[in-house]
Amino acid sequence: SLSGKTAIITGSNSGIGLGVASELARAGANVILNSFTDSEEDHALAEELGREHGVTARYIQADMSKGDQCRALIEKAGACDILVNNAGIQHVAGIDAFPTEKWDAIIAINMSSSFHTTAAALPMMRKAGWGRVVNIASAHGLTASPYKSAYVAAKHGVVGLTKVTALETAEEPITANAICPGYVLTPLVEAQIPDTMKEYGMDRETVLREVMLTRQPSREMATVDQIGGTTVFLCSDAATQITGTTISVDGGWTAL
Numbered sequence: 001s002l003s004g005k006t007a008i009i010t011g012s013n014s015g016i017g018l019g020v021a022s023e024l025a026r027a028g029a030n031v032i033l034n035s036f037t038d039s040e041e042d043h044a045l046a047e048e049l050g051r052e053h054g055v056t057a058r059y060i061q062a063d064m065s066k067g068d069q070c071r072a073l074i075e076k077a078g079a080c081d082i083l084v085n086n087a088g089i090q091h092v093a094g095i096d097a098f099p100t101e102k103w104d105a106i107i108a109i110n111m112s113s114s115f116h117t118t119a120a121a122l123p124m125m126r127k128a129g130w131g132r133v134v135n136i137a138s139a140h141g142l143t144a145s146p147y148k149s150a151y152v153a154a155k156h157g158v159v160g161l162t163k164v165t166a167l168e169t170a171e172e173p174i175t176a177n178a179i180c181p182g183y184v185l186t187p188l189v190e191a192q193i194p195d196t197m198k199e200y201g202m203d204r205e206t207v208l209r210e211v212m213l214t215r216q217p218s219r220e221m222a223t224v225d226q227i228g229g230t231t232v233f234l235c236s237d238a239a240t241q242i243t244g245t246t247i248s249v250d251g252g253w254t255a256l
């Protein structure tokens with residue numbers, strides 16, 4: 001059980017981040033939810049998680065595109081035994097047409113935020129004598145697709161940062177690993193399905209198999225709970241000697 005541990009999950013008011021927070025709370029961890037929005041719903045989500053799992057759950061606003069706010073998130077939490085770097089955005093365009101401000105935002109949110117949060121969290125983990133860093137990378141941290149230059153560069157960068165974090169903590173009771181999901185069924189992905197069905201004149205099954213999941217051999221999306229379960233595993237005693245590596249949750253994508 002992770003009871004008594006504090007987990008900070010960046011970008012966790014929806015999708016994978018919320019799924020990971022739920023599974024960590026189910027395993028007994030106190031959780032800190034984060035986004036840049038600071039809405040009533042954000043705070044209500046934390047309250048709900050806390051009530052459902054009998055843990056302490058708090059929401060802390062911080063913009064992961066800003067280094068000082070990344071560090072402030074960790075400081076405000078006051079403790080960080082488990083750090084899950086999850087916040088991420090996407091933009092799709094060819095390199096020669098890729099807007100510089102989108103490149104900068106993706107590098108900042110998807111990659112540099114993990115540097116800042118890790119830098120702030122490691123001293124707390126060392127003081128506590130235990131720590132887990134789990135970076136939510138992507139199949140695009142291991143392989144590429146056209147038109148996703150910033151995302152692929154940032155996710156490869158996160159995998160590199162994960163390895164360095166592991167080496168710098170190798171002799172301490174701290175591990176650092178990256179989870180590399182393929183397609184995960186989140187509300188954002190779910191929302192694209194009806195439009196794609198219309199566009200191709202296909203039913204849901206066929207759109208998933210023939211359009212969205214052509215690179216995912218299982219032809220099934222992972223769920224946010226499965227990414228959460230993988231995170232809980234990386235925080236378990238069984239994973240003590242797993243550090244500096246990647247776990248693909250991609251239905252065989254990177255085996256192709």
Ligand code: NAD
Nearest residue numbers: 011012013014015016035036063064086087088138183184
């Ligand atoms: P999502 O859009 O549902 O969630 C993104 C989260 O990041 C949200 O909680 C959002 O509030 C937060 N966020 C965005 N910008 C932020 C900022 N500036 N400051 C703080 N928070 C911010 O997307 P998701 O699919 O759940 O993605 C979560 C992570 O998983 C991302 O890093 C993404 O690259 C990765 N991922 C997703 C998939 C997938 O298929 N959905 C696959 C592989 C990897």
